Amino acid sequence: MPVSWRVRTLVVAMAWALCVSATGAQAPLHDEQYPEADIKYGATVYTARCVTCHGAQGDAIANVDLRAGRFRTAVIDRDLERVIRSGTPAGMPAFALDNAEMTGVIAYIRNMNSVDAATVAPGNAARGRDVYQGKGGCAACHRVGPAGSHVAPNLSDVGSTRSPAQIERSLLDPTSQMMPINRPVRIVTKDGTVIQGRRLNEDTYGVQIIDDRERLHSLVKADLREYTIGTTSPMPSFKGKLSSAEIADVVTYLLSLKGQ
Numbered sequence: 001m002p003v004s005w006r007v008r009t010l011v012v013a014m015a016w017a018l019c020v021s022a023t024g025a026q027a028p029l030h031d032e033q034y035p036e037a038d039i040k041y042g043a044t045v046y047t048a049r050c051v052t053c054h055g056a057q058g059d060a061i062a063n064v065d066l067r068a069g070r071f072r073t074a075v076i077d078r079d080l081e082r083v084i085r086s087g088t089p090a091g092m093p094a095f096a097l098d099n100a101e102m103t104g105v106i107a108y109i110r111n112m113n114s115v116d117a118a119t120v121a122p123g124n125a126a127r128g129r130d131v132y133q134g135k136g137g138c139a140a141c142h143r144v145g146p147a148g149s150h151v152a153p154n155l156s157d158v159g160s161t162r163s164p165a166q167i168e169r170s171l172l173d174p175t176s177q178m179m180p181i182n183r184p185v186r187i188v189t190k191d192g193t194v195i196q197g198r199r200l201n202e203d204t205y206g207v208q209i210i211d212d213r214e215r216l217h218s219l220v221k222a223d224l225r226e227y228t229i230g231t232t233s234p235m236p237s238f239k240g241k242l243s244s245a246e247i248a249d250v251v252t253y254l255l256s257l258k259g260q
Helices: 003-025 036-049 077-086 099-109 125-133 164-172 244-255
Strands: 184-189 194-202 206-211 216-220 224-229
Touching: 036 099, 036 164, 077 099, 099 164, 125 244, 164 244, 184 206, 184 216, 194 216
Parallel strands: none
Antiparallel strands: 184 194, 184 224, 194 206, 206 216
């Protein structure tokens, strides 16, 4: 191999190695983008639970500056969650935040530089309940506590299990947030009976569904002629049907549903 060719090959190899090294060194420790709904909700959680000790700017504790991303023991988002849930020997108490609160407060902490909590205008839960029960028609399919229908998933504790962004996307693009167990099913039994509804339980041999008239069916799979699982949510999108303010209000109302 000519010397000039070997030199060029060596230079290319070194450049590639340096590029890989730099890419690895600069890999982000957390997502660069957090959903706006999570950040806004997190601002309210921070104000209610964290501001007393950390201050509005996140720098009220020595050697900690949340706005600048300086922490004593946390680096990645999982570290932040661990510290918040477990507390620290330095005196920070443990906080029993649900999933939505934890997702929100971490999103807010990571974006304190670009968000002024004083300007955050969260939705109104009371107005959101009115939209849920009225214009949105949500109670026709969903249930909250003792009121509503069993046709769609129960929302009594949705504020503890889903993040603000997930709830918002469920309203705007329901199929994108549909959990596998909630996919619509169409069943045809051997005698030709057609049943359409939502799965409640399923195993290798049987399936339980609740149909669109709220009737429960326990079926043996061997007795079925057809069993089709849909991939499109039967829930309509509210994009263009509700204003952005109404969407924010409904999200805030649903986040207030924490179960018992």
